[in-house]
Amino acid sequence: MTRFRLPEATIRELVEGVAPPSLEQLDGDAAVRLFAAAAWSCIPEPGDAVAGTAREALGDVRALELLVDGAAPSRWLAEAGDVAPDLVRHMDAAVDRWRPRLDDARVRRAFEQGAAWGQTLLSPLADEWPAGLDDLGPHAPAALWVRGSLAALAETRRSIALVGSRAASGYGEHVAMEAVEGLVRHGFATVSGAAYGIDACVHRATMAVGGTTIAVMAGGLDRLYPPGNDDLLRRVEREGAIVAEVPCGSTPSRWRFLARNRLIAALAQATVVVEASVRSGSINTAGHAATLGRPLGAVPGPVTSGASAGCHRLIRDYGAQLVQGADEMRALVDGDAMPVGLDARAGAEETRVLDALSIRQPRDADDLAARAGMSLAEVRATLGLLDLSGVVEQRGSGWVRRATPA
Amino acid sequence: MTRFRLPEATIRELVEGVAPPSLEQLDGDAAVRLFAAAAWSCIPEPGDAVAGTAREALGDVRALELLVDGAAPSRWLAEAGDVAPDLVRHMDAAVDRWRPRLDDARVRRAFEQGAAWGQTLLSPLADEWPAGLDDLGPHAPAALWVRGSLAALAETRRSIALVGSRAASGYGEHVAMEAVEGLVRHGFATVSGAAYGIDACVHRATMAVGGTTIAVMAGGLDRLYPPGNDDLLRRVEREGAIVAEVPCGSTPSRWRFLARNRLIAALAQATVVVEASVRSGSINTAGHAATLGRPLGAVPGPVTSGASAGCHRLIRDYGAQLVQGADEMRALVDGDAMPVGLDARAGAEETRVLDALSIRQPRDADDLAARAGMSLAEVRATLGLLDLSGVVEQRGSGWVRRATPA
Incomplete structure (x- = not known):
């Protein structure tokens, strides 16, 4: 039996040299599919979206057969069924640009050199295929x-x-x-x-x-x-x-x-x-x-x-x-890094009372209220909070700011 | 006549020492208004939004009169009419914090020192007032x-x-x-x-x-x-x-x-x-x-x-x-700086044909098509464009890339 005008044994032999572990027990079908993927990695330039769309619609194997058979672009489209208008528009030019690359020796050399270098060949069908690549859609690599x-x-x-x-x-x-x-x-x-x-x-x-x-x-x-x-x-x-x-x-x-x-x-x-x-x-x-x-x-x-x-x-x-x-x-x-607040400062009242306090000279609440521009009640409440934080202390009838917090 | 328990002549004298050119022909009213603005710059701490809201509702002059008269917060609110709920809620505390600062000598000193330092006093009524400050709303400075x-x-x-x-x-x-x-x-x-x-x-x-x-x-x-x-x-x-x-x-x-x-x-x-x-x-x-x-x-x-x-x-x-x-x-x-495009590169076809060309060895269009993975028609059209740009030249039946563009 032949595929792409090659004996299937040849295909199998080429593929076995580079197949990944998940395809170790290669049946004939899997070998042919991996071969076709490799061929598509040899023919269009990377990122050829027309190739990607055609391969998606027809499968790597059938698309390669059509190319090898020299099928007219209209035949590709007929087999592909309902496809993107882009494919219809670009199919002629695409087939024209793939044909100059269609060369048995080219594909065979890819396998032989790959095997010589100890490479593994992955296609999207392999378990080892990185799933992220699929997000490239028609621009995804063939192999x-x-x-x-x-x-x-x-x-x-x-x-x-x-x-x-x-x-x-x-x-x-x-x-x-x-x-x-x-x-x-x-x-x-x-x-x-x-x-x-x-x-x-x-x-x-x-x-x-x-x-x-x-x-x-x-x-x-x-x-x-x-x-x-x-x-x-x-x-x-x-x-x-x-x-x-x-x-x-x-x-x-x-x-x-x-x-x-x-x-x-x-x-x-x-x-x-x-x-x-x-x-x-x-x-x-x-x-x-x-x-x-x-x-x-x-x-x-x-x-x-x-x-x-x-x-x-x-x-x-x-x-x-x-x-x-x-x-x-x-x-x-x-996405677990929360922005830290920019302004981890003391509240406005605390800042203003601290501004009004002296380190040496005790000041009473009335004096602090005038200095801070706050009411007596606000100053007293704020002093209580600051006292709890250990940054102020009472001295006689007045208050001072601690040089170092308690 | 007195205002704020001060003779109007005193107010006028104080204000004249620091008034801006646009208020040079100070009538009594303008002087009183500028004096009130200055007083408000002496009493609350900067950014006091309750003061800003009250001044906006009542005017600097009337608000200062109420403060000097020791009017109850309810009276401020009654005169202010329909005002923000925030003002209602905070009026008591605000009046309490402004009173400790209410001091003739404080305001008088501001004018005297201002004049001594050759300062100018601007209020929002002056032509010279920077309009941008008004965007601060109730947080705008009084002067x-x-x-x-x-x-x-x-x-x-x-x-x-x-x-x-x-x-x-x-x-x-x-x-x-x-x-x-x-x-x-x-x-x-x-x-x-x-x-x-x-x-x-x-x-x-x-x-x-x-x-x-x-x-x-x-x-x-x-x-x-x-x-x-x-x-x-x-x-x-x-x-x-x-x-x-x-x-x-x-x-x-x-x-x-x-x-x-x-x-x-x-x-x-x-x-x-x-x-x-x-x-x-x-x-x-x-x-x-x-x-x-x-x-x-x-x-x-x-x-x-x-x-x-x-x-x-x-x-x-x-x-x-x-x-x-x-x-x-x-x-x-x-807002007139347009972002410059990131990718001012040659088009895809140009890049691929240039990749396929050699500087020394002429290559014909068929060869270039296979190397570039493009159709013959695409290669020919692209070569035409590149030729126009002077980056390629024909040599015999083939093409080379110019080492330096023509």
Whole structure:
């Protein structure tokens, strides 16, 4: 039997090299479905909503068959039934752009290299699939290539994405490290993009305090990017997980960086921009978090530092919550941090009577009433309260303020 | 003829020493009214809303007569007619607290010292009265004692209050100076509280660039506070104005500092907290601005600096607008600063085709379509646009990206 013009045994063999534990007892159907998901991760560019909508309507397998068979766009639409007008409008162009990528060798190489690198392939059907990605709707990835621990990936259930500029300042890195430490202590994993600067600092700080961190790559997992973070990423692989939606051999192009950012936002429960200039890619990640309706935080910094200007703009103009550290970042998710009242001062009467009192010279209630601009009755009642608090004491017929409370 | 048990000639003489130009041709009535306003500035503590409500209902003159006559609270209420239930409830206590302060000598001294210091006395009836104060309603001051220039005071019509911690950092002072310079350049006066730290910096910076600044005092204008800012305040008097709602001889008590803050907020069109710890008095000023419905801004700073923690809390929990400098402060008032789009990037197609192009190796449209995951038609259209922008060029049958745009 053949599927997609390939012998089913071939499909099965390819898939077995990268299948996750939950699909260990692969039946033929499951193998074909996982193969189709992988193929869809090789053909359209990340975030192709027409592909997402077509796959949703037809299933990965049938959609791939139609593509392999060279079916006319009208046939896709006929099989898809009632679908979004967007799909109808864009189907022609979509098929045109998928065809140049339709190449057995390309898909086969993805599996072979994936297996060679010890990767696991997840599709939305796998138990290990991070549920957060489903919120991306038609923009959700078809599959996820994983290096490292699936258990670590599962910890994204309780995680915060911390991202920021490559050109991070000492301030930004300090804030990132402090925040990560507090988040890990409260059971959060971190998600970031492995770039130089803030991202690398987040991964490193997380592992330094024994936490779990997930790095999301823009290119294929055969080449860890950026090369200068190679050692760091190998450690993330050992202790956490590295994921990508594109197969081995895919270069980390600018477009894929932008698309990758939506995965960072979707994997984590909240996104925090630690330090970012206005042109930082992390602003794009913030935009994805906002689009997903996920909580978005930004750390302020000196207004004299361009490295914080992106954070300030997110707070000013885009409704990001100002967060000063781990507690306020956790509150983005748990919502249990109540603002503390600004004005924990003594009441007006207490302040005015205290103003009127001297430390040395005893003053009677009449005198205090004139000085405080209060009635005698108010002064007497207030003195009683202040006496209870131990901040005033009677001396002869008058009152003084205690230099140090009793 | 006598009023308030004083010969009217005495009243007139006292008032003439401090009357503003608009009341230069003082008729007897105007003199009596200004005298009554001044008396009310001597009797209740600042912000006494019962006094404000009673004065509003009865007029300063009649209210003072009732107080001098020792009228029962019921008589005040009978004359006041339909008034707020609050007045009814608090009238007894209010009269009790005003009586201890009712003292001819006290009021007379206020005028004499005021005249000796060259002060001007404004009541809400004077043309020179800053209209913003009326927004305080029953909490508005009865009168304003002014040292310096009434023309400067009039410039509060277009002014921003900049306030902050005494324990300012170099960062805070730097930001204050930069902001003031930009505000003055756009015709704004500044209002502040003359405290050490940010306040002093605001006054100083304003005058350094030829702007107008107003200092609002908590105590009487016979003693400029704090003493260390004496030279600065003398210069503010020469070039701007110093104001207080309490007469000479009033000490700047803690209560009066808190009450003074509402004047700062009410005089200016907007209030900005430049740098403040969570316990800074400037947070109280911010609260007044918010209560008045005036725009409130706060400048962020490093989260590692306690000196900015109050600003961050204002932004986080109290709806203050994050402001990074003069332009954004002006926008609080003028509302003309549009947020600039975050994502001024090239469109998705352009990015993807540029990703697919090489600088050295010409690639044809088919190749680019496969690399970019786009249809041939899309690639061709996009190449056309990129060619127009001068960022790509044709070489043989293929295309390359220009190292530097044409």
